[in-house]
Amino acid sequence: MRGTTNELDCEIVRDLLPLYHDDAVSEGTKAAVKAHLTGCEDCRKEYDSLCDDLPIAAAKQSTGERFKKMVGRQKHKRAVITAAIALGAVALATGVWYLLTEVPLVEISPDKFNIEEAYSYDFSDIEDNDKTGKGVFIRYSADIRSLSGPTKMHSEYKDGKLELSVKVPVIALQRTKDKKDTYEDIWAVQTDGEVSSITVSGENKWTKPDGEVEIPDYVKGYHEFEYGYGVNGFTLYDDRQTVPGGAKYVFEKENDEVIAWNADGDVVYDGKYEDFYKNIE
Numbered sequence: 001m002r003g004t005t006n007e008l009d010c011e012i013v014r015d016l017l018p019l020y021h022d023d024a025v026s027e028g029t030k031a032a033v034k035a036h037l038t039g040c041e042d043c044r045k046e047y048d049s050l051c052d053d054l055p056i057a058a059a060k061q062s063t064g065e066r067f068k069k070m071v072g073r074q075k076h077k078r079a080v081i082t083a084a085i086a087l088g089a090v091a092l093a094t095g096v097w098y099l100l101t102e103v104p105l106v107e108i109s110p111d112k113f114n115i116e117e118a119y120s121y122d123f124s125d126i127e128d129n130d131k132t133g134k135g136v137f138i139r140y141s142a143d144i145r146s147l148s149g150p151t152k153m154h155s156e157y158k159d160g161k162l163e164l165s166v167k168v169p170v171i172a173l174q175r176t177k178d179k180k181d182t183y184e185d186i187w188a189v190q191t192d193g194e195v196s197s198i199t200v201s202g203e204n205k206w207t208k209p210d211g212e213v214e215i216p217d218y219v220k221g222y223h224e225f226e227y228g229y230g231v232n233g234f235t236l237y238d239d240r241q242t243v244p245g246g247a248k249y250v251f252e253k254e255n256d257e258v259i260a261w262n263a264d265g266d267v268v269y270d271g272k273y274e275d276f277y278k279n280i281e
Helices: 010-021 027-039 041-101 217-226 273-277
Strands: 105-107 113-122 134-142 152-158 161-169 183-191 197-200 203-207 231-236 249-253 257-261 267-272
Touching (some): 113 197, 113 217, 183 231
Antiparallel strands (some): 105 161, 257 267
16 A cells, blocks of 8 residues: 655655665665655565565575685695695705704714815905915815705815814715716815815825916916905816816906916916806706
8 A cells, every 4th residue: 555644656656675675775775764664665565575584685695605614715725735745845845054154063984085286375465455364275175965065164274284174964964876076176265374185084185286387367266266366266077067268267246257277277268257158058
């Protein structure tokens, strides 16, 4: 029936009931519909019937919400698992690296350590200044895994003799059956006097030759690198790497130029940085 006290027609009100229930109408319309429902029994029954149907819709909405929450929880769970796997991988890699490079350390036996070449020199032979000092350049090889080089090297100078103590991770001494790596590196030591011999754990490994010994230019280059005289880098390449011209010592200067020497001390390259390194395989 139509109520005489309401401004809205019943058909209009019934069209508005779903929106009224969802509170999707303006305040003025809401007040008018509410007033109409108060005075119109037929429209009020229609509204009550509409409200009775709402639990089904609410259940559907609730199911949808639960599904969304379930999907969200699954995504969160996957994200947590992925993060845990990533953290585990990082922890494993860190642990392996720690074992390879840090603990436990053992002193290498002299038979696994060789001095390939050494030069005892005075700083004045290399530097164009009045700085005084003595030093020794040592290129050594060690019969250990190349991944794990010596981590602690101690030197003690006395009366012309330089005593070295070299410690490596214990895992570095474990050889592989099908491949024999050789770790090779350079070490520079500042000493109180001229070095006439070098020992490792008490065993003599090098004795200075008699007579005058010419200091190779790559030794001077490494000295400049070691003591910070305008050098970007100094690289020692081993026999497993293919380097242009058979270069073994590569001296990188601040002006992006490179000087490279082979094992005999001959210059095999003197030019721009990029032109040299782009040829390394």
